[in-house]
Structures are given as structure tokens and as C-alpha cells.
Amino acid sequence: MEWKQLERLADIYEAHPDVNRFFSASHEEIQSGLTTDVYFVKTRDVLESLGKLDAHVVAEIFARKSGIYAGLPEVLRLLEGKGVKIYSLEEGEPFEGKEVLMRIEGPYSAFGMYETVILGMLASSTGWATAARECVDAAGGKPVLCFGARHVHPAVAPVMERAAVVAGGCVAASCILGAKLAGIQPKGTIPHAAILIAGDTVKLALAYDEALPEGESRTILVDTFKDEAEEALRVAEALGDRLDGIRLDTPSERGGVTPDLVREVRWRLDRAGFGHVKIVVSGGLRPDTIRSLAEAGADAFGVGSYIAHATPRDMTMDIKVVDGIPVAKRGRLPGKLENPRLKLFS
Known part of the structure; x- marks a missing residue:
């Protein structure tokens, strides 16, 4: 259904969303104002009664903690055509706590109702990008792939994986839509399910090689049925030069992927003449484990929960100027806080 743009509290009473649906908001519902906090719609009624709804204001957004900035394109799309000026850091830039990240100038009526939405977009994407960058830095130049889609609601999985790539520095993402938006x-290998159903890792590897087009990486899981080093050699002998890599995803019940395991697999592959085979590791990786596994010889890292479960960077929007007069709530400084890194985007 088409949603009416919320203008006043009475419009909320007339909104009757279908409850037999996926619970995530559609783009139209976000744009209409249905995902904002109700008090911002009440504010419109009150300010309109005072003749102040169209007051020209300057609003500034900051985060309390440092991080990697992300989410800007969604805010620009949300406010497109609203007649406001938006100054912002570039997506992917690092920032310090309390630094002004975005400044919006224009009539309050044009964007005030979207404060909840704007802050949510920036807070979530910035949190994911920050966690991704921590993993990328820990990898020391070795590639990090984002495998986080299964850890979040599918409605936001593409947002998360896009932020991890575009702002966080991951080289790839497994979520199809997230990667496409980036x-x-x-990119991805195969799940354990495929090997379990096939009944043998080598059997699956040969079928994988036969079925996939050229250009797709031949990287095979080697921790399903047998010792990882043994399975890695079996797969390498079966595929030879066509094998690009093996993936270690040993579960915690078996001790997880350790530096010693990586060293052993690397040693045995090299001794058998398979020095070209890369070792990809995954499974509950964090920056500290990535660092130690990289030192042990791992070549690439698939990170899921650490990125997906990142704490959002709490964002705050303050009105700093009203009709040319500097203002601020107690504890904040009235007027614009200059940040030479801000650029005009609209």
C-alpha cells in the first residue's frame, strides 16, 4: 500500500499497517516517517501552533566515541529534495569522540521529524564499519571478508555488509545484496551442509570444481569429517593446481582454529608441494585472534559475529542555531562548532 507522509499526530491514528507481513520497514515506510519516534511528530503539531515549524535551524550530529564514519549515502537519499544543506565527513573517515560528523541547515519542517531515522542510519553503519576496520587493521594487509549476514535480521544484513566493505575495508562480503550495493x-566458499550431504569432502570438492564456472575461487572446507591437515592434503591432491585455498572453520567443541593448527596445515601443504594453496580461516574471529592467526600463516579471514554484533556508535543531534541566533541545551556550546573536515554534499 502507499503510505501517506506523516505531517501531524492525527496521521498516525490513521496508519494501519498489515501485521501479517515481514516486520522490517519498507523504504516507503521509512520515508513517510513511520519509523521515527512519535514525539517528533507531536513536535510538528506544537511548533506549527506557534508558527515556528519552518524556523531555519542548524543541527549538528556527533558521536560520543571515536570510530569509522558510515551511513552517509542513506541520509543523503532520505533528505534528497528536502531543501536542506548537508555538510558531512566522507564515508570511511576515522573520527574522534564529540567531533561534528554532520551539519544540516534548513527549515526544521524539512528534516526534524527524521532525527530518529538519521541517527539510526549513522549509528548502525558506523558501528559495523568500525568493527570491520579493527579486523582489517589486525590482518595487517591480508584480506578480510565479511560473513556477518546470518547474525542479524535480513532486513539490515545488506546495510551491515555494505558498510563493512565500503567504509570498513573488507575486500568482500557473502551477502549477495550487501556485496552488490557495495x-x-x-564471495564465499561452501557450507558444511554441502559436504555432509555429499558424504565426503573430496567428492564434494571434485563436484564443486566441475560445477562452478571459471573465475570462481576453488576454496574448500576441510574440517567436516577428518583431521584438517589430512583433509587439506586429500583435497589438494585431488584438485592440484585448480585448488585456490582451503578453509579452516573448526568448531569450538574441537578447540577452534588455533595458530598451531594453521602452522601445521601450512607446513604439510608446503612439504607436499602445494605452496600455492591459501589458508582461509573463519569461526568467531576477533582482532586479537586474527592477529595471531595471521602471524601463524593464515592468508585470509572470514569474519561474521564480531562485525555483525558491533556496538552502534551512539549519535546525538543538537539544534545549534535557530533563525540566526546561536542556541544550545545546557552542557552544550551554542552555535556552530567548526570542523574543517566537513564537506558540502547537498
Whole structure:
């Protein structure tokens, strides 16, 4: 159904969403104002009664903690055509706590109702990008792939994986839509389910090689049925030069992926003449484990929960100027806080 743009409290009473649906908001519902906090709609009624709804204001957004900035394109799309000026950091830039990240100038009626939405967009994407960058830095130049889609609601999985790539520095993402929105092709190997159903890792590897088109990486899981080093050698002998890599995803019940395991697998592959085979590791990775596994010889890292479960960077929007007069709530400084890094985007 088409949603009416919320203008006043009475419009909320007339909104009757279908409850037999996926519970995530559609783009139209976000744009209409249905995902904002109700008090911002009440504010419109009150300010209109005072003749102040169209007051020209300057609003500034900051985060309390440092991080990697992300989410800007969604805010620009949300406010497109609203007649406001938006100054902002570039997506992917690091920032310090309390630094002004975005400034919006224009009539309050044009954007005030969207404060909840704007802050949510920036807070979530910035949190994911910050966690991704921590993993990328820990990898020391070795590639990090985002495998976080299964850890969040599917409605936001593409947002998360896009932020991890575009702002966080991950080289790839497994979520199809997330990768596409980041301008790249999705990357991933195979699940344990495929090997369990096939009944043998080598059997699956040969079928995988036969079924997939050229250009797709031949990287095979080697922790399903047998010792990882043994399975890695079996797969390498079966595929030879066509094998690009093996993936270690040993579960915690078996001790997880350890530096010693990586060293052993690397040693045995090299001794058998398979030095070209890369070792990809995944499974509950964090920056500290990524660092130690990289030192042990791991070549690439698939990170899921650490990125997906990142704490959002709490964002705050303050009105700093009203009709040319500097203002601020107690504890904040009235007027614009200059940040030479801000650029005009609209």
C-alpha cells in the first residue's frame, strides 16, 4: 500500500499497517516517517501552533566515541529534495569522540521529524564499519571478508555488509545484496551442509570444481569429517593446481582454529608441494585472534559475529542555531562548532 507522509499526530491514528507481513520497514515506510519516534511528530503539531515549524535551524550530529564514519549515502537519499544543506565527513573517515560528523541547515519542517531515522542510519553503519576496520587493521594487509549476514535480521544484513566493505575495508562480503550495493560481487566458499550431504569432502570438492564456472575461487572446507591437515592434503591432491585455498572453520567443541593448527596445515601443504594453496580461516574471529592467526600463516579471514554484533556508535543531534541566533541545551556550546573536515554534499 502507499503510505501517506506523516505531517501531524492525527496521521498516525490513521496508519494501519498489515501485521501479517515481514516486520522490517519498507523504504516507503521509512520515508513517510513511520519509523521515527512519535514525539517528533507531536513536535510538528506544537511548533506549527506557534508558527515556528519552518524556523531555519542548524543541527549538528556527533558521536560520543571515536570510530569509522558510515551511513552517509542513506541520509543523503532520505533528505534528497528536502531543501536542506548537508555538510558531512566522507564515508570511511576515522573520527574522534564529540567531533561534528554532520551539519544540516534548513527549515526544521524539512528534516526534524527524521532525527530518529538519521541517527539510526549513522549509528548502525558506523558501528559495523568500525568493527570491520579493527579486523582489517589486525590482518595487517591480508584480506578480510565479511560473513556477518546470518547474525542479524535480513532486513539490515545488506546495510551491515555494505558498510563493512565500503567504509570498513573488507575486500568482500557473502551477502549477495550487501556485496552488490557495495559495487562488488559476493564471495564465499561452501557450507558444511554441502559436504555432509555429499558424504565426503573430496567428492564434494571434485563436484564443486566441475560445477562452478571459471573465475570462481576453488576454496574448500576441510574440517567436516577428518583431521584438517589430512583433509587439506586429500583435497589438494585431488584438485592440484585448480585448488585456490582451503578453509579452516573448526568448531569450538574441537578447540577452534588455533595458530598451531594453521602452522601445521601450512607446513604439510608446503612439504607436499602445494605452496600455492591459501589458508582461509573463519569461526568467531576477533582482532586479537586474527592477529595471531595471521602471524601463524593464515592468508585470509572470514569474519561474521564480531562485525555483525558491533556496538552502534551512539549519535546525538543538537539544534545549534535557530533563525540566526546561536542556541544550545545546557552542557552544550551554542552555535556552530567548526570542523574543517566537513564537506558540502547537498
